[in-house]
Amino acid sequence: MNRIGRNDPCPCGSGLKYKKCCLAKKTSEEIGDVKNLYYQRHKIQLKDNGAIEGIRAAGLLALSTLDVAEAIIKPGITTDEINTMVHDFTVSHGAVPAPLNYRGFPKSVCVSINEVICHGIPGKRVLADGDIVNVDVTPILNGFYADVSKTFFVGSPGDDAKKIVSVAKECLRLGISMVRPGNTVGDIGWIIQKYAEGQGCSVVREFVGHGVGLGFHEPPQIPHYGRKGNGIRLVPGMVFTIEPMINLGDSTLRILEDNWTAVTADGSLSAQFEQTILVTEDGCESLTPFDL
């Protein structure tokens, strides 16, 4: 069978090129179908080029924020100092820190030290030599959200700190490597769980990646564990975070009295890296890219 070329006359007899006639119609109808289907079935809003540009700009601001945070991190500073820096930097760039007052969260950034898995509330705690500290920033710039985090060493890390940070980083890299149209949400969690558990570490279940961009936490959820081929199929225009929280010990967690801070039940170290990922026609693009 002879395939119709994009520049061939359209088989409908309009006299137009195929690409200007039925090919274009068919594609836009198909795109419309997927967009409607994903919204109706899953409440997932596929992002158009305008939204992608907006999220990318928020992502670049988020990355600069992490760079400035990294520059002030050293033994002796408090987590409140990181909060002040993130807050002022965000606001001075015309953005709003999404965490502030989000479901009652009292600060502008999550800062999670050692056994804190996530949602650490900045305060008087002082960073000590050998600590690991995750800084998780989410600016809202012109209405668009990007969500990114890194775990930093404070001073010189011990062997446990090096191990958990390296495993968590590799988990994010592997998760991202599964993102392309046709793969599923389950493929992402499957590869992360396989690697983390293979390294003798564990994957937190209670917190997951999420759609992001027009809001802070949108559908779908992106678990960092799961089975190959399970879950929603990835399509171009989806934007979501991958943010595996990996523990050196058991995956069980406990929430502190403040109703936010999640810590490992066994007191073991926990590390996390997060990026905001766009599914493209032929793979993916990080909208908050950094080396992994």
Ligand code: MF3
């Ligand atoms: N940034 C976190 C995430 O990756 C969410 C923090 S919610 C907050 O999804 F209220 F604690 F800021």
Ligand code: CO
């Ligand atoms: Co997130």
Ligand code: CO
């Ligand atoms: Co985050």
